[in-house]
Amino acid sequence: xxxxxxxxGLLAAGxxxxxxxxxxxxxxxxxxxxxxxxxxxxxxDLFEDVAPNHVEQITALAAEGAYDGVVFHRVIEGFxxxxxxxxxxxxxxxxxxxxxxxxxxxxLKAEFSDLPFERGIVGMARSASPDSANSQFFIMFAPAPNxxxxxxxxxxxxxxxxxxxxxxxxxxxxxxxxGTPDTMTAVRVTR
Numbered sequence: 001x002x003x004x005x006x007x008x009g010l011l012a013a014g015x016x017x018x019x020x021x022x023x024x025x026x027x028x029x030x031x032x033x034x035x036x037x038x039x040x041x042x043x044x045d046l047f048e049d050v051a052p053n054h055v056e057q058i059t060a061l062a063a064e065g066a067y068d069g070v071v072f073h074r075v076i077e078g079f080x081x082x083x084x085x086x087x088x089x090x091x092x093x094x095x096x097x098x099x100x101x102x103x104x105x106x107x108l109k110a111e112f113s114d115l116p117f118e119r120g121i122v123g124m125a126r127s128a129s130p131d132s133a134n135s136q137f138f139i140m141f142a143p144a145p146n147x148x149x150x151x152x153x154x155x156x157x158x159x160x161x162x163x164x165x166x167x168x169x170x171x172x173x174x175x176x177x178x179g180t181p182d183t184m185t186a187v188r189v190t191r
Contacts, residue, residue, distance in 0.1 A: 027048065027191060028046045028048055028055060028059055028189065028190070028191060029043065029044050029045050029046050029155070029158075029189075029190040029191075030042075030043070030044045030046065030058070030059070030062055030155075030187055030188065030189060030190065031043055031044075031187070031188045031190055032044070032067075032160075032184050032186075032187050032188075033184065033185045033186040033187075034072075034163055034167065034182055034183070034184060034185070035182065035183050035185045036072075036167070036168055036180065036181065036182030036183055037166055037167065037168040037182055038163045038164070038165075038166035038167045038168070038182050039163070039166075040160055040162075040163035041159070041160050041163065042139075042157060042159065042160035042161075042163050042164055043157065043158050043159035043160055043190075044122055044155045044156065044157055044158065045155050045156055045158050046058065046059070046122075046154060046155040047115070047153065047154060047155050047156075050111065050113045050115060050153060050154075051111040051113070051124075051152050051153065051154045052111070053108050053109070053111060054108055054111055054124050054133060054152050054154045055154055055155070057103075057105055057108060057134070057135070058135075058137065058154060059189045060105070061086060061103055061105070061135055062187045062188065062189050063189050065187075066086040066103060066135070067083075067084065067086060067135075067184050067187035068184065068185065068186050068187060069090050069091050069183060069184070069185065070083055070084060070085060070086055070089045070090060070091070070183070070184050071083065071089050071090070071091050071095070071098060071177070071181035071182065071183050071184075072167050072168065072177060072181050072182045072183075072184075073085060073089050073095065073098035073099045073170075073176065073177055073181055074098075074099055074138075074170055074174065074175045074176060074177065075167055075168060075169050075170045075175050075177055075181075075182075076169070076170060076174075076175035077141070077169050077175075078141055078142050079140070079141055079142065079144060079175070080123075080138040080139060080140050080141055080144070081138060081139050081141070081164060081167045082099070082125055082136060082137070082138040082175075083136065083137065083138070083184060084125070084135045084136035084137045085098050085099055085100070085101045085102070085135065085136050086101070086102070086103045086135045087100075087101025087102055087103065087135075088100055088101035089101065089136075091180075091181070091183045095176075095177070095178075095181065098176075098181075099136070099176075101135075102134030102135045102136065103134055103135040105134065105135070106134075107129075107131060107132045107133060107134050108124070108131065108133045108134065108152075109131045110126075110130040110131050110133070110152055111152045112130075112149050112150070112151075112152060113149075113152075113153055114148075114149070115153040116143070116145065116148050117140055117143060117144045117145065117147040117148055117151070117153070118140065118143045119140055119141065119142055119143060119161075120139070120140060120156050120157040120158075120161055120164075121139075121140045121153055121155075121156050121157075122137055122138070122139050122140075122153070122154050122155040122156060122157065123137065123138055123140070123147065123151045123152060123153055123154065124136070124137050124138075124151060124152040124154055125137060125138055125151075126151065126152075130150075133151075133152055137154065139157060139164050141164070141165065167182045168180075168181055168182045
């Protein structure tokens with residue numbers, strides 16, 4: 001099922017995704033058009049039954065156009081690509097603040113699950129407080145078992161992983177992208 005289509009580019013679900021049942025694949029998704037070093041569309045299935053409040057927040061922001069023009073501000077090789085700062089993460093803005101903002105909506109209570117952080121999984125970014133996720137999310141390049149049960153899983157890439165793999169990488173231990181980061185030019189909700 002095509003759902004959360006992010007302009008990210010994951011490969012179709014393969015053996016790494018065999019842990020997910022069809023009941024866990026939501027009826028809602030995103031399509032994300034990406035422009036920059038990576039160019040193309042990423043499709044994401046959202047897990048409405050696993051993280052209903054987080055999925056509602058992401059889809060509401062996408063439907064409002066809040067994610068359009070937001071950059072991938074933190075990208076760490078072999079780990080993940082983070083985006084979704086609708087407050088400070090706009091293309092052409094002051095990238096020194098990117099990653100420190102959220103939306104005007106309230107932060108969310110964690111919806112932790114037993115789903116593992118594997119390649120292509122989409123998780124919600126947060127601060128030190130487990131109940132601080134808001135608008136930012138990340139896509140995994142590779143498994144990261146240390147995140148299991150610590151961050152809310154909201155979906156998985158089902159198309160365009162090859163686009164995700166090309167997203168411009170950041171520098172240093174925090175993966176901050178310098179210069180011109182890749183941008184989500186349009187994010188659409190699919191049903």
